[in-house]
Amino acid sequence: MSAILRSREEIPQEYKWKLEDIFSNDTEWENVFKETERLVSVAAKYQGKLSEGPELFVECLEWADQLSLNLEELFTYARMRRDEDNRISHYQGMTDRATMLSVQAGSALSFIVPEILAISDERFSQIRSDSRLNFYGHYLDNILRQKEHVLSLAEEKILAEASEMAAAPSTIFSMANDADLKIGTIHDEEDNQIELTKGNFIKYMESSDRRVRKDAFTTLYAAYGRQINTWAAMLNASVKAEVFYGRVRRYNSAIQSALDDDNVPLSVYDALIETVHAYLPQFHRYLALRKRALGVDELHMYDIYVPFVKEMDAHISFEEAKSIVRDGLAPLGEDYLNVLDEGYSSGWIDVYENIGKTSGGYSWGTYGSHPYVLLNHQDTLDSLFTLAHEMGHSLHTYFSNKNQQHLYAGYKIFVAEVASTLNESLVMRHMIDTTDDKKMKAYLINHYLEQFRGTVFRQTMFAEFEKEIHAAVERNESLTAEYLSKIYKDLNLKYFGSEIVLDDEIAMEWSRIPHFYNGFYVYKYATGFSAATALAQQIIDEGQPAVERYIEFLSSGGSDYPIELLRHAGVDMETPEPVQKALDVFIRLLDQLEALTIAQ
Template identity: 45%
Template sequence: MFVFGSASGQSQVKKIPQRSEIPDKYKWRLEDIYPTDELWEEDFARVKALLPEMDKFKGHLVESGKVILDCLVMQDSIWMIFDPMYVYAYMKLDEDTRVSKYQEMSDRSGSMLSEVRAAFSFIDPEILGIRQEKLDELVKGEKGLGLYRHYIDNILRNREHTLSVEEEELLAQAGTIARVPRTVFTMIDDADVKFGSIRDERGDEVQLTKQRYSRFLESSDRRVRKDAMDTYNQAWLGYINTLGSTLAGSIKKDMFYARARKYNSTLEQALHANNIPQEVFNNLIETVSNNLEPIHRYNSLRKKYLDLDELHKYDLWVPLVPEARMEIPYDSAVAIILKATKPLGKQYVRDMQAGFNSGWVDVYETEGKGSGAYSWGAYGTHPYMLLNYNNMLDNIFTVAHEMGHNMHRFMRHGVQPYVYSGASIFVAEVASVTNEMLLMDYLLKHAKNKAEKLYLLNYYIEMIQGTFYTQVMFSEFERDAHARAEAGEALSASSLRQIYRNIYQKYNGPDLVVDSLDDLSCLRISHFYRNFYVYQYATSLAAASAFSQKILAGDKEALTRYNEMLQAGDSDYPIELLKKAGVDMTYPEPVNATVELFADLVEQFEKLLLE
């Protein structure tokens, strides 16, 4: 299942295939949502026609519990038509972002989203306008509203941040404008930026893409690594002022909504959405930024072992054990993941296997395809997963991660009513990272020799560094950039890069030489367009580490609680769902345990490497 060999012995990089060249078994089946685009158009028209029906509830929610119930049921019904329509349009676009038809359909869906939100925008203010005693009486008197108790409680929690009906409608209509910075960035990222070509290890000229870039950064040939990073950065440099403006615009958008809703800061608003105590965020950054020595030690070891006079950013991904380099074909990756996740139970594995075989996954990179990887779907459809699989070790972890999201979606949709069928990222990332932890445990246990174990330990260290330390570093950048904007300072590409540069140097330590274009990273990270989002990757890794240790130890009660959490959707607040499952993120123990795990792995790796 593994192919082992030197990094310099990479297989020849071929031209990016057309979608028509990929066998159907490696493509998702969006026709399971809509067999034809005409059916999509019918649902678009249905939503358009149904929205005015919401007007009959405006100003009448105070009249009876039945009116409230009928209003909430209709809201859910419209969302259940809209969601598949929205998801389909954007996933069709991701099949080939150059196709104007799907650019238009996704744009129409985005505009429709603003209309839908505007049509529902009166609900929260009207419920908040009902006296608490009266509301309790209405809910108690209408049996069907029992289902919506948590939903209503969540509205009441937002009382001081909810505006008048007219103001809420205005904010909802502003959604189309608010999406512009992210939309512009996405079009540059997916369609406009071209990376040119470099010469590979054999001297052959090869077109550089995002997927090939990650491969070249792992090359044992330092010239290839440097050329790949320089060429990649030069491509982004051509958009530097636009990217600086879009990110600054996104931060201003965050400030607009925070101030409009009477929050003290953008951070307060972002955390309040899921009822996350602010100390969880602050303690995470404080704990991690005060425990950077293991990363500095690891970078020092890397510099020493690679025998470098200077350690540069393009040296950070080359495996320190290239003789055990792993390349894993997709079908083999699926087989390994199914074995690795057996501790989650027979039903989990059966459902996952069915998903792999039933059009859930779009596997390979093709011309014009959306970049990266994600899990998505809508209530009433099976989950979907976009990949750009390239046989590298990190890709099998991507498959395990995104399939963790798919299974979480599949499990909660199978149990929860629509109103609670979603999931906070705070919990959703636990479902995906736990799968990664189980996969790593399986691979380490099945390592055939010292070289393989070293390679996997190396990967494990970098997995935690990327998912935990790096995401905290990103979060610190977000915090500081937003704080400067909130203090009235102007943000530009230059000032954003300087903020990032200082934090990047702090986290990576004195052994890393930060080159002039290394700080461009802050302008090309899509997650920054969803403010204060990435910290949840770090908290989720800490929680996932705790869950996986219990599950691997055979703790059946822990497994039961974990599966109940996956099925719970957002029927309770994220912090509470994790508490019920056995991990309390309001205390520092999970974060401290992850810091200790990282330090222990670095120590193990160094000892084994230098034996």
């Protein structure tokens, strides 16, 4: 690929997703927008009348579901069009309109839960005894579970109206980070001047040329440093909004509020941090091996991403990546592979970076369409695993949508990272097992260990950072740039230990992490990775029975609580065992890598 960032028009069509499968054009979107505006106005038909009987009760829930489905399609299409090129004002406007309509709809829908909870137990039992309510069993149980945290109708309406303001820090961060931020240029290994972007940053951090790595590192953080107080103000406002919602809903803390949405006890979060702390000496052992393998006197933060094995050709085209991922997922069976092939060939994936495109990668879509994947493929091993990861999300969505009605098709974020990470685990195992080249095997194991570093150790550090900064706001402290940087640097010292030089720039890494604007999300990467590691081992060891349990898990959507779905699949996240088993795999891999590097 060219080092010059291309415009979207220059990207071949076969490497772009087909959003026309949601709406054929913007005019169709406008028509559904108008219909959804009409649906919002129907709220008066049901408000204050849910206790009248099961017929009106069910009709109201069906109306709410259709409204939700329309909003999902409107916002997803507009936002994904915007993500193609964040500079296009037309799609910025459509996204804003969809957001505002969602706020209006949230206000219109806000009466449902308080009104259900206001119905007397006797009357509610009479209504619920009607067979038409059987389908809504889990939905209603979940409402009753959170009864003490639901406010009055008037208060819920106010909270719904305020949601757009509460989302403002995230929106502002996205525009500043994706549309307006210019990082600068560096010189690559051949001394060619290239534009450094968030999409290619890791590629240059993996360079075997230490000068390139250091330049990429310092150039990136210099760009963020120029606006450090602005980033701090955004994050401070975001955390304050989350603390506000936790308080007004009568939770003891913002973290309890966030976890309760998944019905996950706080002990799961705390146990993750405690278990990872216990394995930090093994992580420090890994860093010591990295330092020896690189042959450096001091290990710096810009030395973290480069592979151990020098002169290893890790250039993997997108077409090659698709083939390798498919081969690695063979243990999941033909039905799974057939859906994967459909995703490859049917406009699910937007492959390459272009000017203005949203950075990173994600899987999204709507209930009425197939899933979609946004990539910024860089022909690296990391990009191969991003493909495996995001297609794991997409196939989870596919099986859930296929087997569940819309109300239960959406799965909780707590289980969302399981499918994606299991894909990565199977693909990595396949690649390690099928190579006889000791250098390649070492390279792959190093990369697998990097997944542990990035997904278990790093995300748990992020989770601890989030817990600290939310607690600070709950103590009425302000999250200034200086305060945030101190907290973040101290955590880096704890997690990385004495084996590494903590370059000053790393203290401001918090400023560029989008997930911090979605409070208490990142811990789910670590728990999901742990669950996926256990399930992947079961699939390898047991074969078809474990595959059938896993496909049933993918097909369950949100029909039960996340911990229950995982328990049925074969892992119990209320114990430390899955995290311990995952980190025991880390130790075994580290043993292998030490032996391979010594042998070389």
